[in-house]
Amino acid sequence: MTGRTTIHIPGFRGDVIGPQHPGYDGARAVWNGSVDRRPRVIARCRGTADVAAAVHFARDHDLEIAVRGGGHNVAGTAVCDDGIVIDLSAMRAVSVDPVERTALVHGGALWGDVDHETQAHGLATTGGIVSHTGVAGVTLGGGIGWLMRKHGLTIDNLVDAEVVTAEGEIIRASAHDHPDLFWALRGGGGNFGVISRFRFALHPVGPTVMAGPVFWAAEDTIDVLRFYREFVAAAPDELGTVVRLGTIPPLPVIGRELHFRPSVAAACCYAGPVEEGEQALRALRRFGNPLADLVTPTRYVDHQSGLDDTVPHGWHYYWKGASLSQLSDEVIDLVAQHAYRTGSPRSYAAIFHLGGAVARVPRDATASTSRDVGHYMSIDAVWLPEQDDTVRTSEIGWARGFFQALRPHSAGVYVNFLDSDDDISRVREAYGDDTYLRLAEIKAKYDPENVFHNNKNIQPA
Numbered sequence: 001m002t003g004r005t006t007i008h009i010p011g012f013r014g015d016v017i018g019p020q021h022p023g024y025d026g027a028r029a030v031w032n033g034s035v036d037r038r039p040r041v042i043a044r045c046r047g048t049a050d051v052a053a054a055v056h057f058a059r060d061h062d063l064e065i066a067v068r069g070g071g072h073n074v075a076g077t078a079v080c081d082d083g084i085v086i087d088l089s090a091m092r093a094v095s096v097d098p099v100e101r102t103a104l105v106h107g108g109a110l111w112g113d114v115d116h117e118t119q120a121h122g123l124a125t126t127g128g129i130v131s132h133t134g135v136a137g138v139t140l141g142g143g144i145g146w147l148m149r150k151h152g153l154t155i156d157n158l159v160d161a162e163v164v165t166a167e168g169e170i171i172r173a174s175a176h177d178h179p180d181l182f183w184a185l186r187g188g189g190g191n192f193g194v195i196s197r198f199r200f201a202l203h204p205v206g207p208t209v210m211a212g213p214v215f216w217a218a219e220d221t222i223d224v225l226r227f228y229r230e231f232v233a234a235a236p237d238e239l240g241t242v243v244r245l246g247t248i249p250p251l252p253v254i255g256r257e258l259h260f261r262p263s264v265a266a267a268c269c270y271a272g273p274v275e276e277g278e279q280a281l282r283a284l285r286r287f288g289n290p291l292a293d294l295v296t297p298t299r300y301v302d303h304q305s306g307l308d309d310t311v312p313h314g315w316h317y318y319w320k321g322a323s324l325s326q327l328s329d330e331v332i333d334l335v336a337q338h339a340y341r342t343g344s345p346r347s348y349a350a351i352f353h354l355g356g357a358v359a360r361v362p363r364d365a366t367a368s369t370s371r372d373v374g375h376y377m378s379i380d381a382v383w384l385p386e387q388d389d390t391v392r393t394s395e396i397g398w399a400r401g402f403f404q405a406l407r408p409h410s411a412g413v414y415v416n417f418l419d420s421d422d423d424i425s426r427v428r429e430a431y432g433d434d435t436y437l438r439l440a441e442i443k444a445k446y447d448p449e450n451v452f453h454n455n456k457n458i459q460p461a
């Protein structure tokens with residue numbers, strides 16, 4: 001097989017996209033515009049049989065494999081150089097069983113696809129907070145979102161999965177079928193096979209929820225975060241919040257005079273009756289002197305896409321992740337010192353509040369371990385493709401400096417927030433030694449040759 005001839009994948013019905021294909025550049029692009037990899041072939045699958053055919057083909061030709069779901073991983077692991085991309089982006093179907101309250105979701109679906117179909121029945125499951133993020137990668141890493149404190153992580157709602165193994169076999173993983181694999185899939189990332197279908201449990205949500213952000217001036221950060229710490233400690237499980245520190249994004253719903261003003265925001269979603277949400281959020285909205293309060297009854301499906309335009313495809317991104325046991329005074333001071341030192345108005349830091357149902361699942365029930373931490377933090381450097389290397393260097397420097405300052409207070413990291421320069425020691429940090437070793441044993445059983453290694457890799461024991 002060479003890169004120059006048309007590639008034939010036996011038994012494959014999807015599109016085979018090589019470097020000569022007019023769609024090649026579009027097909028190899030991922031969300032993070034700073035990732036520029038040139039696969040030898042992109043196998044855009046139409047179904048599970050295509051995924052199996054692509055795995056067989058890759059093994060027969062000893063090809064490097066990358067697996068693409070939504071293509072959002074900041075490290076760009078959905079694409080590889082000179083290998084095959086098993087691309088599930090055309091497999092986005094979602095079907096809902098409203099009686100069983102489950103959704104069958106194909107392996108390339110985005111969260112917008114899931115919310116669209118499930119909300120048609122007034123149902124939802126915990127998913128990513130940007131609608132163009134992939135279901136597969138989010139789920140395999142654990143899955144955090146607005147609903148997690150009420151309904152658990154995304155993996156806590158996973159009922160079963162259809163998996164194409166490293167041998168190209170199609171198997172089912174659930175509490176009863178291959179339970180070791182099912183345990184590993186719930187947090188262990190894309191290490192154990194290609195997931196062609198997920199089945200999730202659904203819950204009644206909305207369709208209207210009390211949701212939106214409250215913005216305060218950056219100068220008020222310490223006071224706001226100290227108040228927020230006490231506020232969320234007493235918050236009901238229905239309330240999901242994410243703090244965002246950066247400049248106010250230039251969204252149409254926000255007054256122009258506030259665009260790009262440095263600010264600390266608490267974005268909220270109350271997954272219960274609107275009147276209850278109004279009550280639950282009252283104290284937060286009354287705190288200090290908000291620059292803007294956009295909390296209002298909102299369709300859940302709209303809230304789920306409200307942040308989409310702040311992180312579009314094609315901009316350049318670099319992340320550092322850290323988990324925080326609690327927002328101590330010291331952590332708050334460090335956050336206030338570093339958050340606004342960035343030179344780019346698009347860079348920001350986000351702090352997700354966990355607890356509730358997430359923390360009630362035993363640590364060893366799934367491969368997602370840091371359930372007992374209070375917050376997941378992501379420091380996100382953002383710059384535009386046309387900006388030169390000085391901007392890139394200074395934004396990456398900002399994220400690293402911020403992270404180093406928080407490092408002594410960090411209690412692990414969410415595996416889905418790791419970037420390409422986070423090495424194996426950080427992957428181990430994400431799981432803890434005991435879980436990492438258990439994952440390594442299961443890896444040795446299902447993928448002993450580490451065929452699936454373009455990911456946050458678990459090395460076979």
Ligand SMILES: Cc1cc2nc3c(=O)[nH]c(=O)nc-3n(C[C@H](O)[C@H](O)[C@H](O)COP(=O)(O)OP(=O)(O)OC[C@H]3O[C@@H](n4cnc5c(N)ncnc54)[C@H](O)[C@@H]3O)c2cc1C
Nearest residue numbers: 069070071072073077128129134136137144190195416455
């Ligand atoms: C804008 C943005 C918002 C985000 N918000 C959230 C959030 O709210 N909650 C949250 O938990 N995370 C969030 N994340 C992080 C997210 O969990 C990861 O980026 C995740 O990897 C994205 O999944 P994907 O399918 O889009 O990624 P991809 O880049 O397609 O895949 C990432 C990796 O997952 C594996 N993989 C993908 N598809 C499959 C499959 N079908 N079978 C087997 N392995 C597969 C592969 O190893 C692949 O390398 C966000 C990321 C971004 C960029």
